[in-house]
Each structure stands twice: as structure tokens, then as C-alpha cells.
Amino acid sequence: MISDTGAASAMDTALAAREAAETFGEVTQIVGFRLDAEEYGVPITDVQEIIRLRTVSITRIPNAPRFVEGVVNLRGRMVPVVDLRGRFGLSAVEHARSTRVVVLRLADRTFGIVVDEVTEVVRVPSNEIEMLPDLVAGPGSRFVTGVARVGDRMVVVLDLNRLFTDEEADAFDEIASGGNSEDGKAGK
Amino acid sequence: MSEEYGTEQLIREFLCEAEEHFDAIGSDLAAIESALADGRSPEAGSVESVFRAVHTLKGLASMFAFTSIKELAHRLESLLDAVRKGRTALDRDTYDVVFRTSRVLERITMGVAAPEAQHDAAVADAVALIERHMAANGGAISGDAAGVTVFSEFAAECLARGVQSGLRPIALDLRWGIELRLGGLRRAEVESALGGGEIVEVRPLLDGTPELDEIDPDTADVTVEVLALTDRSNAEIGDALGVSESRIRELDVCAPGDVVGDTDVLVDGSKPLEAGRTASTRGVLRVEIQRVDELMDLAGELVTARTRLADLSSSLRARDAKDETYSALATSVKEVAALVGALQEQVMRLRMVPVGTLFSRAPRIVRDIARTLGKDVTVEIEGSDTELDKRLIEQLEDPLLHLLRNAVDHGIEPAGVRAAAGKPATGRIRLTARQEAGTVVVEITDDGGGLDSEKIAARATQLGLDLRQGDGARLAEIIMSPGFSTAAQVTDVSGRGVGLDVVRKRITDLNGVAEVESQPGHGTVFRLVMPLTLAIMPALLVRVSGETFALPLVAVLEVMRVRGDDLHMIAGTRVMDLRGTTLPVIALAEMFGGDVPADRGYVVEVTSGSRICGLLVDGLLGRQEIVVKSLDILGYTAPGIAGATILGDGSVVPIIDVDHAVGAGIAGSREECA
Numbered sequence: 001m002i003s004d005t006g007a008a009s010a011m012d013t014a015l016a017a018r019e020a021a022e023t024f025g026e027v028t029q030i031v032g033f034r035l036d037a038e039e040y041g042v043p044i045t046d047v048q049e050i051i052r053l054r055t056v057s058i059t060r061i062p063n064a065p066r067f068v069e070g071v072v073n074l075r076g077r078m079v080p081v082v083d084l085r086g087r088f089g090l091s092a093v094e095h096a097r098s099t100r101v102v103v104l105r106l107a108d109r110t111f112g113i114v115v116d117e118v119t120e121v122v123r124v125p126s127n128e129i130e131m132l133p134d135l136v137a138g139p140g141s142r143f144v145t146g147v148a149r150v151g152d153r154m155v156v157v158l159d160l161n162r163l164f165t166d167e168e169a170d171a172f173d174e175i176a177s178g179g180n181s182e183d184g185k186a187g188k
Numbered sequence: 189m190s191e192e193y194g195t196e197q198l199i200r201e202f203l204c205e206a207e208e209h210f211d212a213i214g215s216d217l218a219a220i221e222s223a224l225a226d227g228r229s230p231e232a233g234s235v236e237s238v239f240r241a242v243h244t245l246k247g248l249a250s251m252f253a254f255t256s257i258k259e260l261a262h263r264l265e266s267l268l269d270a271v272r273k274g275r276t277a278l279d280r281d282t283y284d285v286v287f288r289t290s291r292v293l294e295r296i297t298m299g300v301a302a303p304e305a306q307h308d309a310a311v312a313d314a315v316a317l318i319e320r321h322m323a324a325n326g327g328a329i330s331g332d333a334a335g336v337t338v339f340s341e342f343a344a345e346c347l348a349r350g351v352q353s354g355l356r357p358i359a360l361d362l363r364w365g366i367e368l369r370l371g372g373l374r375r376a377e378v379e380s381a382l383g384g385g386e387i388v389e390v391r392p393l394l395d396g397t398p399e400l401d402e403i404d405p406d407t408a409d410v411t412v413e414v415l416a417l418t419d420r421s422n423a424e425i426g427d428a429l430g431v432s433e434s435r436i437r438e439l440d441v442c443a444p445g446d447v448v449g450d451t452d453v454l455v456d457g458s459k460p461l462e463a464g465r466t467a468s469t470r471g472v473l474r475v476e477i478q479r480v481d482e483l484m485d486l487a488g489e490l491v492t493a494r495t496r497l498a499d500l501s502s503s504l505r506a507r508d509a510k511d512e513t514y515s516a517l518a519t520s521v522k523e524v525a526a527l528v529g530a531l532q533e534q535v536m537r538l539r540m541v542p543v544g545t546l547f548s549r550a551p552r553i554v555r556d557i558a559r560t561l562g563k564d565v566t567v568e569i570e571g572s573d574t575e576l577d578k579r580l581i582e583q584l585e586d587p588l589l590h591l592l593r594n595a596v597d598h599g600i601e602p603a604g605v606r607a608a609a610g611k612p613a614t615g616r617i618r619l620t621a622r623q624e625a626g627t628v629v630v631e632i633t634d635d636g637g638g639l640d641s642e643k644i645a646a647r648a649t650q651l652g653l654d655l656r657q658g659d660g661a662r663l664a665e666i667i668m669s670p671g672f673s674t675a676a677q678v679t680d681v682s683g684r685g686v687g688l689d690v691v692r693k694r695i696t697d698l699n700g701v702a703e704v705e706s707q708p709g710h711g712t713v714f715r716l717v718m719p720l721t722l723a724i725m726p727a728l729l730v731r732v733s734g735e736t737f738a739l740p741l742v743a744v745l746e747v748m749r750v751r752g753d754d755l756h757m758i759a760g761t762r763v764m765d766l767r768g769t770t771l772p773v774i775a776l777a778e779m780f781g782g783d784v785p786a787d788r789g790y791v792v793e794v795t796s797g798s799r800i801c802g803l804l805v806d807g808l809l810g811r812q813e814i815v816v817k818s819l820d821i822l823g824y825t826a827p828g829i830a831g832a833t834i835l836g837d838g839s840v841v842p843i844i845d846v847d848h849a850v851g852a853g854i855a856g857s858r859e860e861c862a
Contacts, residue, residue: 059840060735061819062780064826071819071832073840076489078832080821111822 026126030148032155033102033115036090040115041122041148041155048103048110050118053095058114069114072101079103081112087143106161113160122155124148129157202248203298204474209241210294215548216241217287220278221555225566230278238286239268245297256311260293263318276325285321287552289314346388347439350417355385357439358422360414360431378414381428385418415439477578480538487532488815488834494528495836497521539579539721543621543630544572546581550592550619557596564614565600571621576628577721583698584630584716587691591632591714592617594688599634599712609709611635623720627700627742630716639667639706668692668702696847699725699740699816699830701795717742725816727833729809729841730792733782736841737805738814738833739792743846745800746793747808754791755804764791764802773802774849779828796850803849816843828852 030041031050051074058070058081069083081101085092093116101112129146145157216234223230246261267286270276292314347357360378379387418425426433501521504514551567558565600606600615607613618633644667668688695702700718719725719742727738728747748766755764755773762773773791777783791802814833819826819842830845 057839059832059842061821061826061829061832061842062782063828064821065824068821068824071821071840073492073834073838076485076492076834078817078819078834078840082822109820109822 027123028126028129028148028157030122030124030155030157031102032119032122032150033100034117034119035085035088035115039119039153039155041157042102042104042160043157044121046104046106046160048105051101051103051112053099053101053114054097056101058101072112074103077110079110079112081114084113084115104160122148122150124150124155124157206245206248206297209245210290210297211545211548213238213241213290213294214552215544217283217290218548218551220283221287221551224278224280224283232272235268235272235278238290239265239272242268242290242293245293249297254297256308257293257297260289260296260311260314263315264289264293267318267322270322270325276322282321282325285317287555289318291552291556347415347417350385350388355417355419357388358416358418358425359437359439360416360425361435378416378429381420381425382416382418383420383424385416385420388415388417475538477539480535483535484539487528487535490528491532491815491836492834492838494521494525496838498525499837536721536724539577540575541578541581542572543574543576543581543628544569546585546588547572547619547621550588550617553589554592554596554617557593558600558615561597563596563600563602565596566614566616568616568618569620570618574621574623574628575720576621576718579722580628580698580718583694584718587694587702587716588630588632590688590691592619595632595634595636595712595714598640599636601637605637609637624717627726628718628720630718632714633711635711638708638710638712639704641708668704696796698722699742701742703795722816724813727812727814727843728792729812730776730790730803730805731807731809732776732780732805734806736809736839737776738812738841738843739794739803740830740843740846741811743794743796744792745795748791748793748802749788750791750804751788762804766793766802771800771802773804774852775804776844776849777804777806779849779852794846794850796847799850801850803844814841814843 029044031044031047032039032041034040051072056072056074058072060070061068064070067083067087069081069086071078071080073079083092095114096116098117100115100118102115102118103110103112129148131146143158143160143162145159148155148157216238219234220230220238223234242261242265246258246265249255249257249261264286267276267282267289271278271282271286276282292310296311351357379385420428422433422436422438425436498521501514501518504511505518508514547569550569554565554567595617596615600617601609601611603613606615616635618631620629620631620633622629668691692702695716695718698718699722700716703715703717704712705715706712719740726741728741728744730737730739750764755762757763762775763770764773765771771791771793789804789806790808791804792808793800793802812835814835816831816833819829819832826842828845828848829842830848831843833841833843835841
């Protein structure tokens with residue numbers, strides 16, 4: 001792979017690294033989606049399916065934890081839907097044409113997250129997912145694995161397993177009920 | 189012993205079958221007892237069928253090497269054999285021995301998973317009891333029960349066919365060492381010793397069946413029984429095999445047409461079994477309830493899919509109603525809809541079993557407790573053929589047991605007290621079941637003294653519970669509230685760790701309602717109202733703040749239209765006047781974190797336990813059968829919501845937890861009292 005002249009450009013090296021990573025399977029495929037202006041992603045291996053909100057409606061469950069937006073009927077099965085905007089401290093918006101429910105299957109749990117739009121599936125070499133700088137600490141940052149650069153964009157890669165540890169859920173509920181004063185746009 | 193010899197599956201099947209036999213024994217003993225009580229002589233058929241059940245149990249137990257079960261079953265069988273042959277009279281004493289030992293047998297059998305050592309004392313007592321009784325009544329325990337052989341229908345048919353072709357049916361007892369080789373080398377040898385006959389069946393006899401690879405052929409002391417057909421004499425066969433002639437006996441086999449029953453056939457020349465019992469087991473398939481549940485789920489999803497299909501079909505019609513393909517589609521959608529409906533109903537019916545299997549145990553249990561307490565109590569049963577969900581029946585067992593114990597212990601007064609009150613000395617407990625508007629109502633009624641308001645009041649005060657004197661509904665509520673454990677009460681018969689609160693909790697979990705009614709001096713009624721099945725429940729659909737909810741119909745007493753001025757606020761609690769009593773009213777919209785509803789709507793009067801309150805809703809959408817699904821919200825719960833259902837149009841509707849709602853209402857009004 002490496003040029004035998006020993007004078008390969010930096011670009012060549014980067015390409016070679018990416019190719020090597022792909023060759024050895026160290027590529028993460030990420031389903032990208034948008035919340036407000038930010039782009040997030042979850043590993044495609046966690047995604048079961050993506051559904052339009054036109055085809056299902058979310059039923060609110062009273063007295064459920066704040067971060068549960070409701071449940072949807074997915075072919076006879078009831079699947080809870082998490083309010084990710086609320087979770088990330090973003091203000092609620094009306095569901096639009098582009099709104100989707102991304103159904104995830106994590107640790108034996110099936111649940112959906114509501115996103116403003118599903119963008120694309122991107123392939124990112126795993127070693128190019130950067131850790132988040134310590135300075136970034138919004139309500140959503142606890143769910144962040146790292147940041148991936150796709151062209152000139154940044155995709156915040158999420159680890160949603162962390163949605164379900166009790167302490168975090170409780171802590172989050174406190175933050176959420178304390179108001180949205182913080183800038184919750186993780187990744188900035 | 190269980191983990192050594194049997195797979196879990198086999199044990200489960202064993203328990204399953206054993207349970208059926210004990211059910212049968214229960215009903216037969218009940219019949220015998222009622223005959224004895226009326227001074228009639230019990231029907232021979234009942235004794236015969238208890239005998240047969242015990243014998244089968246013994247056979248089952250020896251297959252699994254459950255020694256103590258086998259031992260006890262053998263003694264009991266001998267006693268029953270003496271009774272059916274007229275050697276021992278079936279009087280109250282004999283009945284008592286049979287009754288008590290069969291209870292021990294049931295207990296140790298159904299508890300086979302526990303170490304046998306725990307049973308040893310009980311078994312030894314029971315064995316001694318039978319032996320004493322038989323010794324005193326001219327009987328003796330035989331080596332095996334009087335040469336009676338029970339074998340499978342297949343074997344019976346083979347043997348009977350053999351008899352027709354002139355062969356002699358025999359049973360041959362062989363030591364394990366030979367049997368071991370029977371599986372391989374010397375099977376041919378035995379066959380040749382039989383001459384023109386054949387081996388019909390080889391099975392373990394009495395001494396247990398260790399695993400093949402665990403056995404040492406030289407030292408093993410295990411006997412097998414070989415059922416065979418032969419044209420040789422016993423002596424010839426004995427010679428050929430080198431076994432004593434006494435190990436070979438001739439069988440008495442009916443002709444094929446006379447063969448009755450489909451599992452076991454009793455052949456010892458005694459009269460054939462009642463046709464009724466055997467006919468009822470013919471063609472019965474035993475299926476794990478799990479599989480039926482899965483089928484049920486699929487049928488439920490099919491119903492949802494059907495609705496979607498119907499929706500699509502009608503939207504197609506909107507586009508072009510004259511299209512031929514459309515009309516063909518519409519017809520076929522209708523057909524599918526009808527078929528799916530029928531399928532769902534049939535699957536549902538698979539789960540339904542008569543409540544009689546549960547009720548048949550009641551007389552024995554009541555008798556047992558009554559004896560312990562030195563009381564005389566009879567049980568009347570009504571509605572045994574009422575069908576309900578098998579799972580419900582399983583879940584109902586403990587609460588029912590508890591209520592029966594409770595009725596004998598706390599309901600029925602001691603004979604002296606009864607006499608003083610001018611009541612017959614014998615107490616009466618009525619156990620009834622009936623279907624009522626999509627629900628099953630089970631009632632346990634005693635003719636005792638009713639709830640003792642003073643005792644309950646004292647206990648309530650002790651526990652710091654609020655009690656308004658003379659309020660019967662309140663009394664009932666208190667005895668079923670969690671802190672009010674029976675453990676602190678007079679005797680230990682009821683104090684077996686299950687309180688009435690647990691009864692109520694269980695019934696509530698089954699989407700049902702437990703109620704108590706009591707008339708001082710005349711008795712107490714415990715009423716359990718449950719949906720027919722766990723999977724489907726009749727519900728009232730209501731609207732609250734623009735959303736739809738389902739209310740279990742069992743809990744609904746009455747629905748009233750109200751206007752704003754019908755409702756009053758008393759110290760923060762909404763109440764309304766209902767025919768002179770004050771009904772606390774909960775605005776569901778408020779409970780669900782929404783706005784207080786408009787000044788009109790409906791109040792649904794609901795009950796939970798003996799507590800009653802009203803739920804204020806915006807509108808009623810009518811009654812519907814709903815499929816109850818558990819609600820998974822990522823491991824969290826939503827207080828006030830018991831589950832959810834999917835309606836025909838695919839929409840999800842939460843089911844209101846009436847117990848929680850009523851609890852909230854009562855808590856509210858209690859604060860107001862304080």
C-alpha cells in the first residue's frame with residue numbers, strides 16, 4: 001500500500017489508513033440523523049428500522065418518565081418512543097413531514113427515538129471517531145461516543161445504551177425540570 | 189432424586205399427569221364423602237376410580253424412582269384394593285385414612301422437586317396409619333396390589349389380538365441384569381423362550397429405574413415386567429430363561445372390543461371402569477399453555493392486520509368503487525375478516541377449562557381444616573362447569589385456598605356459639621362460580637358470624653388504620669389492606685403467610701376485583717369478579733383530555749353524566765353526592781398531569797376491593813373487548829397505568845389501573861378526614 005518511493009503525500013497516507021481500516025473491517029457504519037441543526041449518528045448495527053410518523057401515531061402514556069414520549073404500535077408490538085430532543089435539552093417541535101422514528105435494538109430493548117430527519121448512512125473508519133473535548137458538557141454529552149468528520153460536516157456519534165441507567169435518567173429528569181438554560185447542543 | 193434421573197421435561201410431564209390424577213381423586217373422594225355424610229353407601233365406581241388413579245400414580249412414581257411416593261401409593265392402593273374387594277368396609281374411619289393419606293401423597297408428589305428427606309416423616313406417618321388401619325380391619329399389604337396389572341392401551345390391544353389368535357398373555361418379572369441384555373443380546377433369547385409369541389412391552393416395576401449407564405448389572409436389584417404373548421407353558425418359559433415359575437403369571441385380557449380407556453386399562457377380572465370417565469379422556473391432547481399463548485398472540489396480530497387490510501381496501505374503493513379487482517378484493521377481505529374472528533375465538537376457547545378442577549379440591553381442604561379446628565363444616569359447590577382461562581385457574585388456586593381457610597377459621601363459629609345463635613351445628617360453606625356479562629364471579633359464602641367489627645376495629649386501631657364504626661364497606665376494606673395480616677389473629681390455620689391483602693392483590697393483578705360483604709350473625713361473602721380470560725378483557729373506553737383510555741369493565745359499577753355544579757370541593761378533594769352518600773371523585777385528567785376538565789362530563793363509579801370512588805372523564809366511547817398487553821416503557825412504570833391494548837384501528841390505548849386510581853382517591857379523602 002505504501003508507496004515505495006517513501007515520499008507519499010500526507011493525503012496518500014490518510015487514504016491508505018482508511019483503506020486499511022476498511023480492509024480490516026474497522027469501519028463503523030453510522031445512520032445519520034438531524035436534531036435541530038446538529039447531525040447525530042448511531043451505529044447501524046443498533047438500528048432495527050426507520051419509520052415515518054405518518055404511518056404510526058405516538059400514544060402518550062400518562063405518568064411515564066419524562067423522557068418517554070409515548071408508545072407506537074409496530075406491527076402489533078408496542079414499542080416505547082424516547083423523546084431525544086427533550087433528553088438533549090432541545091425545545092419541543094411539531095412533528096413535520098421529515099420526522100422519523102428510528103427504532104433501535106439495544107441490550108434486548110427495542111425502542112424508538114424521534115428525530116427531525118434521517119440524513120444518510122455514512123461509513124467512518126472507527127479510528128477517525130474523535131473523543132469529545134472535556135469542555136463540552138451539555139445534557140446530551142453523556143450519550144456521546146465521539147465526533148466523526150464526514151467531508152466538511154461533523155456527526156456526533158451516540159451510545160444510547162447510556163439512556164437507561166437509572167441514575168442518569170433521574171439526573172436528566174432533574175436537569176430537564178430545572179429548565180433549559182444550558183446550551184444542550186453537544187458537539188459545539 | 190429428581191435431578192439424578194429425569195430431565196426437567198419428564199418431571200414436568202409427570203407432575204402434569206399426576207395433577208390430573210389428584211384432581212380425579214379429589215372429586216371421587218368428595219362424592220364418597222357426601223355419600224357417607226348422607227348415610228348412603230358410596231358408589232363402587234368412585235372407589236374403583238380412586239384405586240385406579242392411585243395405581244397409575246404408583247406406576248408413574250416408580251418410573252421416576254420417586255421412592256417415597258411409590259411406597260405410600262403402594263400402601264394406599266392396597267387399602268383401596270381391600271375396600272373394593274369388600275375385605276375392608278368403607279366407613280368413616282376408612283375414608284378418613286384414605287383421605288388423609290391421599291393428601292400426604294398429593295403433597296409429596298406435587299413437591300417432588302424438594303428433597304425427599306423432607307417428606308420422610310410425613311410418609312412414614314401415613315404409611316403407619318394405613319398399616320394400622322388395615323391390620324385392625326383384616327387386611328394386609330400385599331407384595332404388589334393383588335396381581336392387578338395396568339398397562340397401556342397399545343399393550344392391551346396387542347395382548348387382546350394375541351389372545352384371539354390363540355396365544356396366552358403373560359406377565360414376566362425379570363431382574364434388571366436380564367433386562368439390560370434384553371435391550372440388546374438376550375431379547376432374542378427371551379423371544380425364543382416364548383415360542384410362537386412375542387414381547388409386547390418391557391417396563392420397570394416398582395424398584396425404580398436408574399439410568400442405564402449408572403447401573404451395575406451384577407449388583408443391581410431392579411425388576412422389570414415383561415408383558416408378552418406365548419404359546420408355551422409357564423414352566424417351559426421358566427426353564428428356558430432360568431427363572432422361577434412364580435415370576436410368571438397369566439394375564440386376563442378383554443377382547444379388543446371391550447377395551448376401555450385410552451391410557452391405562454385395568455385387567456384383573458374386575459368390572460370395567462365407568463364409561464363416562466374414560467370417554468372424557470379419549471382424544472385429549474395435552475399442550476403446553478405457552479404454545480397456546482403464542483398462538484393467541486399471533487391471532488391478536490392477525491386481527492390488527494385484518495383491520496389494516498380492511499382500511500386499505502376501503503381507501504381503494506374511494507378511488508374507484510367500480511373496479512372489478514376492488515370488489516373481488518372487498519369480498520375476500522370480508523372472508524378473511526370472518527375467518528380471523530373465528531380463529532381468534534377458537535384459540536381463546538383452547539385456554540378455557542372448567543373451574544371444577546379447582547373446586548373439586550375444596551371439600552377436602554375444608555374438611556382438613558375443620559378437623560384441625562374441631563369444627564364440623566360442609567361444602568356446597570355450584571357452577572363447577574363454568575369455564576375460565578387455564579392461567580386464571582392457576583392463579584386462583586392460592587387465593588381460593590386462603591379464603592376457604594379463612595371461612596372455616598374465622599367465618600364459621602364453634603359449635604357452641606352456633607347452637608346459642610340457633611343455627612345448625614354443622615357450618616356451611618358455599619362455593620359458586622358463574623359467568624356474568626363477560627366476567628366470572630366466584631363466591632365463597634359462609635353461614636358464620638360475619639365480620640367481627642370489634643376485633644377488626646381493635647386491630648385496625650393497633651395498626652393506626654382509620655376506621656369509622658359500623659361501616660361495613662370500610663371493615664371489608666380494612667381486612668383486605670396490607671398491614672392487616674391474619675398472622676396476628678387467633679389461630680394459625682389462616683396464618684400461613686398469606687393475608688387477605690395478598691388475595692386482593694392477586695385478583696387485582698388478574699384485572700379482577702375482590703369484594704367482601706358481611707352480615708353480622710349471618711355470614712360473610714367473599715366475591716371475586718374476574719375477566720373470563722387474561723388475554724381478553726371487556727373494557728369501557730373513555731376520553732380524557734382528548735386521549736383515549738380503557739377502564740376494566742369488572743371494576744365499573746355505574747356511569748353518570750355530571751355537570752360542574754354536581755361536583756364539590758371539600759378540602760382539596762372533589763366529591764359528589766350519590767343518592768345520599770358522598771362519593772370521592774378523581775379527575776383522571778388531573779391524575780394524568782393534565783388540566784382540570786371542563787365543567788361537564790361523566791363520572792364512572794368504580795370499585796376496588798370494597799373501596800368505591802368516581803372517576804371523572806370527558807366522554808364515553810363505549811364498551812369493547814380488548815387484548816391486554818403488558819406495557820414496556822424501558823423498565824419504568826407509569827403509576828395509574830396497568831397496561832395497554834391495541835385497538836382494531838391499530839391505535840394504542842393505555843389501560844387505567846383502577847386500584848391505583850381508587851387508592852389515590854381514598855388517600856385524598858383520608859387526608860381530608862385527618
